Amino acid sequence: MDKVKIKYTDEELIARFQQGDERAYVELVKRYKDRLLNFVFRYLNSYEQSEDVVQDTLMKLYTSAHMYREIAKFSTWIFTIAANLAKSELRRLKRRRVISIHSMGFNDKEYEIPSEAYNPEKETTSSYGEKQIQQAIDTLPDQFKTVIILREIQQLSYEEISQILDISIGTVKSRINRSRLRLQKLLKELKEQ
Amino acid sequence: MDCYSFDKIISDYIESNLNLKQRQAADEHIAKCTRCYEKLADMVNLLDTMKSLPRYKTRLDFNDRLMARIDRHNQQKESPFIRVFHEYSRVISVAAAALLLVATSLFIYTSVVAVNNPSSVPSAEIRSIKPGTNIPRTSASTHPEFVNSNGENTTPDTSNIENPGYEHNIMMVNE
Incomplete structure (x- = not known):
């Protein structure tokens, strides 16, 4: 007889993990590790640090699963954890960069691009390159950066973003509009340089 | 528009x-x-x-590293010291907070007493004695060393001893 594979929702999986089923945790890790990596990578622009943040996020999921209540979607909860950890890491990296700029001189600042070994699935054919877009995202203020990544790269809904950032949907909408315009302006300036 | x-x-x-x-x-x-x-x-x-920006993937050993961290976490949780600490963490925190409160109160109390009643706390001041000034020996007359068996004062007469020709800094304690 063929085995019937049941596809559990994220919320069902976290409920099973809360009851002690560690296989449910492994399944959640499988579903979210790359999604979280792409979110955190666009935020930090450093592959190594982003992977560490994703590890911390999933570790937090393991140790604090009991804190999850089914009033929010699981994805919203896990992205909230990742966003908070990424913000802390970005602050730490900024402090470190300031120190290294002081010790190295302004012209030696490194711009990290992930190695080809990590196999990007697609190449872009647009007039905007990935490097330019990433550079422009890096320049955005934190509040714009988070919404633009969650919306344009993670493709989350306004409602989900509103829950993750704990702001109203109206604020999400206006912030997204302003972020897009700011990003467009920055890219134009980068092109002209 | x-x-x-x-x-x-x-x-x-x-x-x-x-x-x-x-x-x-x-x-x-x-x-x-x-x-x-x-x-x-x-x-x-x-x-x-x-x-359509490129999507990145975690490295192949990502799960192994995560599981190793989880194992370490579970081992730590099982160590008796950590277990006791976790079990009594609330009691330990309350005790530490109480101790801190008592220490702070004690410090504030002694500071307030010192401000309101300066005589209760010995204070010291430094006075300069100019050359040629007689140094008072008021307490010597009652010192047991200078009282004989009949109760008479045998304090040596020092009134003609002058301060030597250099300046002394003497710490006078107000009692």
Whole structure:
């Protein structure tokens, strides 16, 4: 007889993990590790640090699963954890960069691009390159950066973003509009340089 | 509609979130404003590009590293010291907070007493004794060393001893 594979929702999986089923945790890790990596990578622009943040996020999921209540979607909860950890890491990296700029001189600042070994699935054919877009995202203020990544790269809904950032949907909408315009302006300036 | 108003609704225009009246006003504006039309086309292009940015994957050993961390975490949880600490963490925190409170109160109390009643705390001051000044020996007359068996004062007469020719700094203690 063929085995019937049941596809559990994220919320069902976290409920099973809360009851002690560690296989449910492994399944959640499988579903979210790359999604979280792409979110955190666009935020930090450093592959190594982003992977560490994703590890911390999933570790937090393991140790604090009991804190999850089914009033929010699981994805919203896990992205909230990742966003908070990424913000802390970005602050730490900024402090470190300031120190290294002081010790190295302004012209030696490194711009990290992930190695080809990590196999990007697609190449872009647009007039905007990935490097330019990433550079422009890096320049955005934190509040714009988070919404633009969650919306344009993670493709989350306004409602989900509103829950993750704990702001109203109206604020999400206006912030997204302003972020897009700011990003467009920055890219134009980068092109002209 | 002007360019500023169009900027404010450009995202809603792209995502078709405008009502019919707003949509018509926006359409009329971009039909005659090349700048806004180009801006809109460029924005649509940018958003499409962002959707198709390369997706990165975690390294192959990601799960192994995560599981190793979890194992370490579980081992730590099982160590008797950590277990006791976790079990009694609330009691330990309360005790530490109480101790801190007592220490702070004690410190504040002694400071307040010192301010309100300075005589209760010995104070010291440094006075300069000029050369040629007789040093008072008031307490010597009652000192047991200078009282004989009959109760008579045998303090040596020092009134003719003058302060030597150099300056002394003497710490006078007010009792």
